[in-house]
Amino acid sequence: MTERLSDTGRKTMLEPLLANGWRLLDGRDAIIKTYEFTDFPEAFAFMTRAALWAEKWNHHPDWTNAWNRVTVTLTTHDVGGLSAQDVKLARKLDQLT
Amino acid sequence: MTERLSDTGRKTMLEPLLANGWRLLDGRDAIIKTYEFTDFPEAFAFMTRAALWAEKWNHHPDWTNAWNRVTVTLTTHDVGGLSAQDVKLARKLDQLT
Structure with a gap:
């Protein structure tokens, strides 16, 4: 089951993304x-x-494109906030650039 | 040269899109x-x-996608408003659905 990130999860998983x-x-x-x-x-x-x-992970971004810019917003609607799925997709997106 | 739509152009070209x-x-x-x-x-x-x-027409939308929805905004930055290029792309997008 997908769950919202715990305080520990936020610290360990979000900090590298925020950096x-x-x-x-x-x-x-x-x-x-x-x-x-x-x-x-x-x-x-x-x-x-x-x-x-x-699509493979069944976890979709809300995103906007204007010519050379892509702005991606990630959250997990089912849990009303950030989950490990967002972290996983964020890491993947950073690899795909 | 691309120009902003004239009043006549607005009437004849925009009305079908607005409908x-x-x-x-x-x-x-x-x-x-x-x-x-x-x-x-x-x-x-x-x-x-x-x-x-x-890309073919070198006229790009500002657009947002959230799962099954795509919201498209069209304007012509070079002329600071709507031009025939926006009308052309809007018509094409309607055909592509």
């Missing part, structure tokens, strides 16, 4: 990061790679 | 539409088709 460009959203238990690419094809190529992992 | 789910944004000369699909793969398949046209 790598992710930040906590105000007023919502979610993390957000903006990736910047050289152009639209590069940005959309990243989104395509990410889409396959999101 | 087809597009609406004008408040406070910005841009149009927006939300497309809803059965699931994430269908939503992302639409985005992939759209991305190829956007």
Whole structure:
């Protein structure tokens, strides 16, 4: 079962992400990061790679694209906040750039 | 050269879009539409088709995806508002669903 991150989980799992460009959203238990690419094809190529992992893991980002920028918001709707699934997907996205 | 839509252009070109789910944004000369699909793969398949046209025409949407929904905002940054390019891309997106 997916559960919200515990205090310990937050410390150990979120801190490396927060040190790598992710930040906590105000007023919502979610993390957000903006990736910047050289152009639209590069940005959309990243989104395509990410889409396959999101679907494979059945955990989907809320994301916005404007030309060379992709802003990703991660949270787990089923638990009303951050879970280990968000951490796993965030790490994967960082690998896909 | 790309130019902002004239009053006549707005009437003839925007009205069919506004009758087809597009609406004008408040406070910005841009149009927006939300497309809803059965699931994430269908939503992302639409985005992939759209991305190829956007790149081909060098006119890119600002868009957001959350699972089965894709919200597209169109405007022409170079002219600070709506141009015929937005109308052309909007029509194409409607065909791609």
